[in-house]
Amino acid sequence: MGATVEIPIFPLGTVLYPGGLLPLRIFEQRYLDLTKCCIRDNAPFGVCLIREGVEVGTVAVPYAVGCTARIAQWDMPHLGVFHLVTHGESVFRILEQWTAKSGLVQAQVELDDPAPALPLPEEYKDLGTLLQKIIAKVGAERFPSPARLDLAGWVGYRLAEVLPLEVEIKQRLLEARDPVAALSEVKVFLQARQVVL
Numbered sequence: 001m002g003a004t005v006e007i008p009i010f011p012l013g014t015v016l017y018p019g020g021l022l023p024l025r026i027f028e029q030r031y032l033d034l035t036k037c038c039i040r041d042n043a044p045f046g047v048c049l050i051r052e053g054v055e056v057g058t059v060a061v062p063y064a065v066g067c068t069a070r071i072a073q074w075d076m077p078h079l080g081v082f083h084l085v086t087h088g089e090s091v092f093r094i095l096e097q098w099t100a101k102s103g104l105v106q107a108q109v110e111l112d113d114p115a116p117a118l119p120l121p122e123e124y125k126d127l128g129t130l131l132q133k134i135i136a137k138v139g140a141e142r143f144p145s146p147a148r149l150d151l152a153g154w155v156g157y158r159l160a161e162v163l164p165l166e167v168e169i170k171q172r173l174l175e176a177r178d179p180v181a182a183l184s185e186v187k188v189f190l191q192a193r194q195v196v197l
Contacts, residue, residue, distance in 0.1 A: 002090070002110065002111035002112055002113045003110075003111050004095065004108060004109070004110050004111075005108075005109060005111060006106060006107070006108050006109075007043075007044060007045055007046045007068065007092075007106075007107060007109055008034045008037075008038075008045045008046065008104055008105065008106055008107075009045070009046040009047075009048055009062055009066070009094070009097065009104075009105040009106065009107050010024075010031065010034065010045055010046065010047050010048070010069070011048050011049075011050045011053070011060040011061070011062040011105065012047055012048070012049065012050065013049070013050055013167070014047075014049065014167070014170075015049050015067075015160075015161075015167060015170035015171050015173075015174055016047040016066070016067040016069055016086075016088040017067060017088050017157035017160065017161060017173075017174060018067060018088050018089060018090060018091060018114075018115075018153070018157065019087075019088055019144050019153070019154060019157060019158075020067075020087070020088040020144065020157060020158070020161055021072075021085060021086070021087060021088075021142070021143065021144050022047065022069060022085075022086045022087075022088065023083070023084065023085050023086075024082075024083075024084040024085075024086060025081065025082070025083055025084075026081065026082040026083075026084060027080060027081050027082075029102070030100075030102045030103045030104040031104075032080065032082065033102060033104070034104060035071070035074070035082045035084065038070075038071055039071055039074060042070075043070075044068040044069060044070045044089060044090075045068070045069055046066045046067070046068055046069070046092060046094075046107060046109060047066050047067055047068075047069045047086075047088070048062030048063050048064075048065075048066035048094070049062065049063045049066070049167060049170075049171045050062060050063075051063050062094070062097075062105065063171055064093055064094045065091065065092070065093050065094075065171070065174060065175045066091075066092055066094070066109075066174075067088045067089070067090065067091055067092070067174065068088070068089045068090045068092060068111070069086035069087065069088055069089065070086060070087050070089055071084050071085075071086055071087075072085050072086060072087045073085040087144065090111045090112055090114065091111075091112040091174060091177055092109040092110060092111050092112065093109060093110050093112075094107045094108075094109050095107070095108045095109060095110055096108040112177060115153060115177060115179070117151055117153070118151065118152040118153060118179055118180070119150060119151065119152065120149070120150055120151060120152050120155055120183075121152060121180065121183070124152070124155070124156075124180075124183045124187070127155055127156075127159060127183055127186060127187065128149045128150070128155050130159070130190075131149060131155050131158055131159055132147075132149055134159075134162060135147060138162075143158060144158075151179075152179040152180055152182075152183060153179035153182075155179075155183065156173075156179045156180070156181075156182030156183040156186060157173075157179065157182055159182075159183075159186045160173055160182050160185070160186060163186060163189060163190075165185070165186075165189055169185060169189075172185075173185055
């Protein structure tokens with residue numbers, strides 16, 4: 001395992017994977033403060049799927065495994081609102097968490113060591129082709145650049161992001177830290193819906 005660090009946690013109704021892009025619209029004061037600090041210090045924050053609660057208002061209970069996000073682009077179209085594009089970096093596990101007076105969740109987390117880049121296995125080449133078609137249809141700007149259609153993790157996680165998998169499945173794939181398991185889950189999902197690859 002990697003380093004232990006303290007980071008703020010942003011509980012969301014979505015799962016972020018390493019290498020993924022996550023656009024965010026920030027308007028709650030606690031997250032405006034988080035955004036300003038992260039921009040100022042070029043620091044990451046943690047994105048965790050919500051286990052209990054909601055995104056806005058009261059403090060939500062996050063899953064223990066999430067992914068760090070770093071702000072790649074930001075804009076403030078008007079006072080009190082940030083538009084962000086964030087980039088997923090490292091999977092982490094929450095060791096200890098607490099809630100600040102502002103309502104912001106802070107946590108001591110253990111970062112995963114980066115997984116080695118695994119070539120896309122031959123039996124999943126059709127998923128790489130499918131992802132290439134999706135990118136062409138919805139636009140390359142919605143995906144991290146450069147496209148790595150030759151890597152198992154890049155293809156598996158990008159498909160898990162864009163396909164309507166249940167969030168619990170997306171969370172399980174993040175926790176598994178196994179790109180081939182993500183590819184397998186995506187293939188099962190597509191076959192169950194009789195998608196011809």
